Amino acid sequence: MKIAFYGSSLLSSYWNGAATYYRGLLRALAALDYEITFYEPDVYDRQKHPDMAPPPWCRVVVYEATVEALKEIAAEAARADIVVKASGVGFEDDRLLKEVMAAAGPDAIKVFWDVDAPATLAQLKEEPDHPLRQALGALDLVLTYGGGDPVVAAYRDFGARRCIPIYNALDPTTHFPVAPDPAFACDLAFLGNRLPDRESRVEAFFLEPAAQCTEQRFLLGGSGWHDKAVPANVRYLGHVPTGQHNAFNATPKAVLNISRTSMAETGFSPATRVFEAAGAGACLITDYWEGIELFLQPDEEVLVARDGRDVSEILRSLSRDDASRIGRNALRRVLSAHTYTHRAKEADRLFREFRSFGAVEAAE
Incomplete structure (x- = not known):
């Protein structure tokens, strides 16, 4: 047809x-x-x-x-x-x-x-x-x-x-595990364009934890953030082309998904970033939204944060080994049910x- x-x-x-x-x-x-x-x-x-x-x-x-x-x-x-x-x-x-x-x-x-x-x-x-x-x-x-x-x-x-x-x-032909790239080395990375429906949540779930976790490194990707005030331990990349998303997701200890306000309130709305990150074998931390367990199992395949304090606590307790295990579990799940x-x-x-x-x- x-x-x-x-x-x-x-x-x-x-x-x-x-x-x-x-x-x-x-x-x-x-x-x-x-x-x-x-x-x-x-x-x-x-x-x-x-x-x-x-x-x-x-x-x-x-x-x-x-x-x-x-x-x-x-x-x-x-x-x-x-x-x-x-x-x-x-x-x-x-x-x-x-x-x-x-x-x-x-x-x-x-x-x-x-x-x-x-x-x-x-x-x-x-x-x-x-x-x-x-x-x-x-x-x-x-x-x-x-x-x-x-x-x-x-x-x-x-x-x-x-x-x-x-x-x-997930499209496994375009998003998949790759070798780490030093250009994206950090403890927590977030990729998303600056939008009115997301900005306050980025402040709460990403910038506030960065200010609290001064010993950790944060990476911010996406368009529109160039004039946003950020803590000293946040590095801004600008627009990240899709060809670099695998390395962006596979390199950090963890990557963060922050839903836009309307998506979080509606629920059952996983962003493309969720599957891109899982496809790269990344350890994903996501803000809470109803229905997430239909796609990834909390604590085993994804880590769920209800606010910035949760993000900070997760980062401080998360080991590289645990992050790798969660990423592998997420990859298996999306390949089996969510391509x-x-x-x-x-x-x-x-x-x-x-x-x-x-x-x-x-x-x-």
Whole structure:
């Protein structure tokens, strides 16, 4: 089947946290004989910071950020069996949704794929006339990369016919254990862009522990932190391309996952970083969020902190041997149950059931 996928960017992870998710999932779907075209706008300087060449398993179309170009690429949806509009494309999202779904053929499966469900649902709640809220009843599927039952129920309340999480996962062809790199040597590393929905939690879970654990070394990666005041034992790297993520994760004694506030409150929303770190065999410390045990077992495969004090205590008591053991356990778990091959099979089943029965409800 042919998929027309309209998303933020496949070629660049620059200010684009969904890149890993798109890459892993679409590569795995291509292995299941899907023919995929990914459409991404030239915005936010992403095309100036590519960290992936156009892949053999997916045709990538980069279009200018103009309404005329948007209409041209939206018209190509008419040739697809599955038409996907993702959240957060970054240019005229509402117009893109309208144009793409209008162009989709009558037999095409029409999908909204939400890579930031808490933020999207907050918008729908605040804006009863939001274009997506008005369009939900005409879409066949809403797929999300996290959220669990609360997100599913919220989308159904807003009129979605069916909402199903297709969670983040590991692509073992791109994220795997590597030799340590002295450039990333430290006791605790955190990688994440500076966002309003995350900054206070980064202060609490990363910067405050750094100030308390002056004998330990901390590493901060991600865009936007250059003018942030940090303790003297924190080294700032800036944007870390995906090609360096394995070394970034495999080298420190531990790496930290800090969920954005909305993700933590929603629960059941593991970030791509969780699986990237586990795939590299890293010892992961994560802030608490409901549902984590569905993905990694606390204390055995991941260490869970409810606040910055917990992070400090974990760091002071964590030995290199224990960190290595937890990292190995996490790697085994994600390889056995949480790869993008697993997720692609879930999506493939949904698509094929829909095609076979002609209605999403028939898959229930």
